[in-house]
Amino acid sequence: MTAPALRLTGTARVGGRVLFGPLDLAVPGGEWCCLLGPSGAGKSSLLHLLAGTSGAVTLDGSARAGDGAPLAGRVALMAQTDLLLPWLDLCDNIRIGARLRGTRPSRAQAEALLDRLGLAGMGARKPGALSGGQRQRVALARTLLEDRPVVLLDEPFSALDVATRLAVQDMAAHALRGRTVLHVTHDPAEAARLGDSILLLAGGQIRAVAPPPDAPPRAPDATATLSATGHLTRLLLEAA
Amino acid sequence: MTALRLFLPVMLALALWQGAVTLLAMPPFILPDPLRVAGTLWTSRALLADHAMVTLTEVLAGLALGAGLGWISAVGLALSPGAARLLRPLLVFSQAVPVFALAPILTLWFGYGIGSKIAMTLLIIYFPVTSAFFDALMRPPAGWEAMARVMGGSPARILWHIRIPAALPGFLSGLRLAAVYAPIGAVLGEWVGASRGLGYLMLLANGRAKTDLMFAALLVLAVLTLALHRAVDRGCLALEARRLR
Ligand SMILES: Nc1ncnc2c1ncn2[C@@H]1O[C@H](COP(=O)(O)OP(=O)(O)OP(=O)(O)O)[C@@H](O)[C@H]1O
Numbered sequence: 201m202t203a204p205a206l207r208l209t210g211t212a213r214v215g216g217r218v219l220f221g222p223l224d225l226a227v228p229g230g231e232w233c234c235l236l237g238p239s240g241a242g243k244s245s246l247l248h249l250l251a252g253t254s255g256a257v258t259l260d261g262s263a264r265a266g267d268g269a270p271l272a273g274r275v276a277l278m279a280q281t282d283l284l285l286p287w288l289d290l291c292d293n294i295r296i297g298a299r300l301r302g303t304r305p306s307r308a309q310a311e312a313l314l315d316r317l318g319l320a321g322m323g324a325r326k327p328g329a330l331s332g333g334q335r336q337r338v339a340l341a342r343t344l345l346e347d348r349p350v351v352l353l354d355e356p357f358s359a360l361d362v363a364t365r366l367a368v369q370d371m372a373a374h375a376l377r378g379r380t381v382l383h384v385t386h387d388p389a390e391a392a393r394l395g396d397s398i399l400l401l402a403g404g405q406i407r408a409v410a411p412p413p414d415a416p417p418r419a420p421d422a423t424a425t426l427s428a429t430g431h432l433t434r435l436l437l438e439a440a
Numbered sequence: 441m442t443a444l445r446l447f448l449p450v451m452l453a454l455a456l457w458q459g460a461v462t463l464l465a466m467p468p469f470i471l472p473d474p475l476r477v478a479g480t481l482w483t484s485r486a487l488l489a490d491h492a493m494v495t496l497t498e499v500l501a502g503l504a505l506g507a508g509l510g511w512i513s514a515v516g517l518a519l520s521p522g523a524a525r526l527l528r529p530l531l532v533f534s535q536a537v538p539v540f541a542l543a544p545i546l547t548l549w550f551g552y553g554i555g556s557k558i559a560m561t562l563l564i565i566y567f568p569v570t571s572a573f574f575d576a577l578m579r580p581p582a583g584w585e586a587m588a589r590v591m592g593g594s595p596a597r598i599l600w601h602i603r604i605p606a607a608l609p610g611f612l613s614g615l616r617l618a619a620v621y622a623p624i625g626a627v628l629g630e631w632v633g634a635s636r637g638l639g640y641l642m643l644l645a646n647g648r649a650k651t652d653l654m655f656a657a658l659l660v661l662a663v664l665t666l667a668l669h670r671a672v673d674r675g676c677l678a679l680e681a682r683r684l685r
């Protein structure tokens with residue numbers, strides 16, 4: 201599996217109003233790219249444009265893979281809401297993609313994934329019996345099990361406490377190594393920790409910000425990470 | 441608690457009834473008093489139970505068939521948008537035909553026995569079940585379907601794994617409605633032509649000026665309808681709660 205690059209160019213509109221652009225966003229194949237930006241800037245819309253689920257948002261331009269082949273079938277999307285199906289237990293929620301494609305991965309695989317996300321032994325529970333942070337981890341597990349070369353994550357760790365967040369970030373970084381990841385986040389520290397590249401979407405434009413020099417996932421308290429966090433925070437404050 | 445909540449309205453209704461009989465000085469063959477009806481209820485209990493069983497059978501069979509057919513129709517319509525566009529107006533139009541006007545024809549087609557009553561019940565509940573379920577199928581909560589498409593699900597599998605389970609509450613609310621309508625269908629069928637059932641008994645009693653028996657049959661019918669509604673309601677609630685727990 202070689203992970204293709206992602207490229208989105210053009211202008212996005214919603215209801216005739218320009219949401220962002222004209223811009224040119226590129227994520228190199230196999231890299232983890234973090235996308236920051238104020239609320240309402242169009243980050244989620246951008247992910248949906250790449251996933252082909254944009255609905256009311258239209259793109260005058262193109263959203264495609266760098267290798268020219270269609271993105272459909274190569275993308276996994278973790279949306280901003282968890283979209284768990286309340287009538288399925290956690291294992292079946294995680295495996296819903298396979299079911300929708302008419303295959304059936306083992307329950308053991310799903311259980312193992314839950315285990316690695318700190319949800320050991322909860323596979324038979326229904327989503328209604330979970331906390332917000334637990335639901336978010338199940339949604340992440342579902343996205344990881346899709347096993348796609350391109351992964352779009354919309355605020356995947358936002359509901360987690362600090363310790364869990366760091367652990368789950370590490371787990372995701374390892375699980376998705378070598379894939380092309382576009383990761384939307386509100387948290388500058390998260391972007392400083394995880395991004396091979398960091399982009400800022402503000403005022404309808406994309407701007408690249410230099411990540412710390414070492415390879416992610418970086419120590420959250422390393423000087424380079426902290427100074428990148430500070431720099432990103434300042435940029436976000438200026439953009440607001 | 442429930443008993444108390446029921447007790448007061450029932451007592452009020454009985455008091456009004458008795459008051460009307462006393463004040464208006466109604467002869468028993470026009471409006472019998474509650475005690476007299478209670479007496480008939482007791483003395484004719486075997487007869488009433490007999491006919492109630494027939495009506496109940498018709499109602500349950502009609503309910504099962506109507507729910508099943510409604511389920512299949514709604515899913516079929518949801519599977520093919522073309523068919524839905526074509527058939528939906530037809531369904532609505534069929535509802536504009538007063539169904540009870542069809543009762544004599546149904547008796548002609550399905551005979552004097554239980555068949556025509558089941559058909560009548562089915563006809564009355566088919567539309568509420570179909571349209572409640574179909575509407576729910578066509579309005580899945582945003583996000584799920586998009587997610588399923590990104591995952592590569594075919595329309596049929598998305599329907600089966602996402603849209604149908606998501607629309608189950610809609611189907612169940614159609615079923616609750618159907619439980620109220622179903623006895624009406626059965627009794628209508630019996631009025632047009634039958635030799636058994638509560639509807640038949642009411643007509644018979646009325647014809648022979650046995651108004652107390654007619655009222656007794658009416659009461660049994662009302663209790664049957666309420667019990668059915670309650671049972672279906674409870675069943676639906678339990679099902680909904682269990683599948684989310
Ligand atoms: N279906 C829609 N109809 C109308 N407007 C929409 C629609 N979807 C998004 N928008 C608008 O587009 C803008 C961008 O929305 P989007 O969800 O992409 O923002 P975001 O950057 O992800 O914000 P947040 O950080 O709060 O999640 C918002 O102003 C929103 O109101």
Ligand SMILES: [Mg+2]
Nearest residue numbers: 243244245280
């Ligand atoms: Mg968003």
